Amino acid sequence: MQNRQIVLSNRPDGIPGPEHFSAKTTELDLTLAEGQIAVKNIYLSIDPAMRGWVSLEPNYLPPVQIDEVMRSICVGEIVDSKHPDYAKGDTVYGIFGWQEYCVCEPNPMVRKINPELAPISSALGALGPNGLTAYLVLNELGKIEAGETVLISTAAGGVGSIAGQIAKIKGCKVIGLTGSDDKVEMCVNEFGYDHALNYKTTENLEKAIAELAPEGINVFFDNTSGAIADAVYPNLAMNARALQVGTAAVESWEPETPLGPRRDRHILTKRLTVMGFVLIDHTAKAPAALQQLAQWYTQGELKYRENITEGLENAPQALADLYKGANTGKQLIKV
Amino acid sequence: MQNRQIVLSNRPDGIPGPEHFSAKTTELDLTLAEGQIAVKNIYLSIDPAMRGWVSLEPNYLPPVQIDEVMRSICVGEIVDSKHPDYAKGDTVYGIFGWQEYCVCEPNPMVRKINPELAPISSALGALGPNGLTAYLVLNELGKIEAGETVLISTAAGGVGSIAGQIAKIKGCKVIGLTGSDDKVEMCVNEFGYDHALNYKTTENLEKAIAELAPEGINVFFDNTSGAIADAVYPNLAMNARALQVGTAAVESWEPETPLGPRRDRHILTKRLTVMGFVLIDHTAKAPAALQQLAQWYTQGELKYRENITEGLENAPQALADLYKGANTGKQLIKV
Incomplete structure (x- = not known):
């Protein structure tokens, strides 16, 4: 055939x-x-x-x-x-x-x-790789705790929208960065983010984040790298965790690695932990995570x-x- | 008086x-x-x-x-x-x-x-903050294991020279980066490094490190940041730990944060863990570490x-x- x-x-x-x-x-x-x-x-x-x-x-x-x-x-x-x-x-x-x-x-x-x-x-998506990524990054790497402030880039996307909802279920304050006013509205009204910003139209993104989170960001779910992440690093709190899940905002890494502001001073003085996440490393944790995601879905707590x-x-x-x-x-x- | x-x-x-x-x-x-x-x-x-x-x-x-x-x-x-x-x-x-x-x-x-x-x-120094820093960075954050490859910048300095010796005592392969031929000689002959490079005169530092460590660097003890660290990141192995202990090679962070090659792709695809270390966070671990350092010193295993x-x-x-x-x-x- x-x-x-x-x-x-x-x-x-x-x-x-x-x-x-x-x-x-x-x-x-x-x-x-x-x-x-x-x-x-x-x-x-x-x-x-x-x-x-x-x-x-x-x-x-x-x-x-x-x-x-x-x-x-x-x-x-x-x-x-x-x-x-x-x-x-x-x-x-x-x-x-x-x-x-x-x-x-x-x-x-x-x-x-x-x-x-x-x-x-x-x-x-939500009950598959996206949901697993969101769940495992926040819980296994980020170790989010109730009361912490979590910032998520590509906040309305397949992974980000689930991450935002999980962080809310866990009792965090959640801020989303996304690329249109429609998505900002969706983040807040559909996915329950406390705040969301349109990174394309916000004049000074670093300052806007600082105003929404004067206490500092404890967990940064970084799907983008690039200029969006550059606006987040100065806003990270002491002992914050920055989790590199994607690099969607960087067009090409070859032949020359693109330049950006060095983050080493933030990493040192704030004792940051920066980690990379690739889902295939975490298969052992997947069944329990999928079960939790499915439970939230059937209880109506998780939308996608x-x-x-x-x-x-x-x-x-x-x-x-x-x-x-x-x-x-x-x-x-x-x- | x-x-x-x-x-x-x-x-x-x-x-x-x-x-x-x-x-x-x-x-x-x-x-x-x-x-x-x-x-x-x-x-x-x-x-x-x-x-x-x-x-x-x-x-x-x-x-x-x-x-x-x-x-x-x-x-x-x-x-x-x-x-x-x-x-x-x-x-x-x-x-x-x-x-x-x-x-x-x-x-x-x-x-x-x-x-x-x-x-x-x-x-x-050796039986104080420098030794403690070297010991705690390698053991508590870096979690070095015998057989791993460790790279240390400012390798002949107060912290670096102790770190190099501890990594050797623990059974690691140890590479040092330092700023003069005299110090290269000192690293190898006095502190027991397996290899050392003069970062000021090595033409292609990234390539030179790759030749000394084709297996990749598992633990990077980063005292410098800047161009020296830029040569190390492409050489990091899967699941490597990069520990930001100092930023001696960056002259100023103000008013503009200096630029460098973005590391996010390395962090993501190699699942790196990058952490900042400040000694005052680790006072609880200091007494046991000082005791171990003093023991090595009295046994003649630690020179400074x-x-x-x-x-x-x-x-x-x-x-x-x-x-x-x-x-x-x-x-x-x-x-």
Whole structure:
């Protein structure tokens, strides 16, 4: 049978977009070997991390090769199985790529989704990697405590919006930075942030944060790096934790590393702890975290937004739009 | 009686030197109130942290005021006491300032020195703050383990030389960065570093470090910040710890924070932990650490160098020279 795919056709120097991918149709043999499953993808995830996956720079996964199907986490339905743990009709989550069908041996990351708990698409966002990232960064690395002040960049995004809600559930004061007035409104009215700022239109962001948090920021959930983070560092409190979860505001790290204000004096005199977070390091903590997230969701304490674009062929454009901040909530492709 | 003092006469914009201090002689009444001690200073310590102490920038101690005696840790002899824990003739360590005599109520930082254990001057260096800093940074923050690769900047200095020896005692591979060929030789032959580099003459420091540590640096003891640290960050290994202990290579942080290559991508993809260390946070761990340091010293496993300049009046010049890297080992003034 035929399998439509999106492959990496040339390597971007910076932000990936439609010009770096091409569509192709290949012949797929659905005759499975022992231990394999065949998945029909239903939703594909569009993620900020994809820029790193298509880059040759050292990263936490090997780079996607030219002519290789673009790496992507997906939710799909098992259409055939020769694996004892999976049956036809199961809904599954895994790295199945930007394609209609995936035949593979399920790696440890593949897991079954309960379609009765929540919409299955949420397994790619709020009840999946985004929720896990938000939860684990705040609890395992940030060790947030009630009464602390937490600042979150990309505050209305797939990860940020969940992080904001978790910090509120935990009793923190929560400030969001986001890129439009609509998103500022969404942060405060939908996700429960105490305050939110439009970093694009706020004249002096550093001063505006200082006015909202004269007590200082205890935990900085940094999805952006760049000038946005530069406005936060002077506002960090003693013993603050700054957690590097993404670097969405820096267009390119090659060939020259971009310059920014040195942070060493803040790190030293305020005894900061700055840490990098990559979700794949924390798989052991995922089941308990997912259970907590699902509980909050079913109790109505956790809201999420999805932006679902129809059509596999639109994945590259959706990825480019992600870096422009065009999306609100988690960006998905419905195959 | 008369008390010679060195006071801060005007506030430096950057590195302090003789032009920022003046000598004066005041009349001192040695009649003590209940709970006070009178100390005759024997050695004064000249420390990189002093730049921060005379700056108005937020720091871990309030700034030294104009016309105030320069803050300094000292070793001296009790010449009179109305405090039950201290007797005439005791050798004591404390913040007694750049002056001949200090009358004060001993704060919790003051402690008695055993003059039979080691030369009393070592209480200001290897068996005092320098040794404590080296020990606690490596063990409490860096959590060094045998077999790891440790890189230390200002490797031949008062703190660095002790850190290098401790890392060797703990079974690490140790690389030092220092500012002259003499100091490179001293690092390797006297302090036991596996390798040392002269950062002033090494053409491509980043590449030279990579050649000495192709496995990557696990723990970075950063006393300098600036361009020296910039050469280290690309060489950090996965899960490395970068410990900000000083910023000696950055001349001034005001009015504009100096720029440097952004480190966020390293922090994220290598899951670095970057932490600031200030000794006064760790007083609870000091007694056990001092005991270990003294044991290593008496066993001949810990060597230290002192550079003792005679004369209270030479303290400001000695401080200026410290930032030029002119000293080898711990810089002291003999009053």
